[in-house]
Amino acid sequence: MKIITLVENTCLRDDIIGEHGLCLYIETKKHRLLSDAGQTDALIHNADAIGIDLSAVDTVVLSHGHYDHSGGILPFCRLNDKASIYMQRRNDNR
Numbered sequence: 001m002k003i004i005t006l007v008e009n010t011c012l013r014d015d016i017i018g019e020h021g022l023c024l025y026i027e028t029k030k031h032r033l034l035s036d037a038g039q040t041d042a043l044i045h046n047a048d049a050i051g052i053d054l055s056a057v058d059t060v061v062l063s064h065g066h067y068d069h070s071g072g073i074l075p076f077c078r079l080n081d082k083a084s085i086y087m088q089r090r091n092d093n094r
Contacts, residue, residue, distance in 0.1 A: 002027040006046045007038030007072070015049045017042040021068030025052055034060045034083075037072035044075055055080050062087040 007023035023038040025047065034057055037043055047054050054076060060083050062070045073085065 004050065004052065006034075006043045006050070006052070007036075013049070016046050019068075021071070023072060025057075031059060032057045034076070036061075036063055036069040037076055039068040039071035041072055041075035043072045044079060057083045059083060060085045064088065065090075 002025075004025045004027075005023075006025050007017070007019060007021055009018055009020055011018040019039055019042050021039040022036045023043045023046075024035040026033040026035060034043070034054075037060065044054060057076075057080055060073070060076065062073065062085065064070070065087065070087070076083075077085075
């Protein structure tokens with residue numbers, strides 16, 4: 001299994017965009033997944049810089065609907081319209 005951080009607050013390379021939020025790329029023998037999508041299209045830029053093909057992602061899991069975890073989902077969907085996307089129906093903070 002391989003886990004690569006595509007988006008988070010800090011970065012150690014000049015060619016990577018850091019932003020408040022999170023996006024993890026997870027690769028197993030059978031699947032290529034995203035856990036969350038960051039807040040912008042930074043996941044696309046960073047995946048390109050690292051050499052990750054987002055069109056090969058088959059599953060996306062959004063942990064919750066806050067902008068910094070799900071804002072990049074629409075830019076992702078313009079690249080990949082085949083991945084299954086899983087998310088909760090609503091954010092119930094009671």
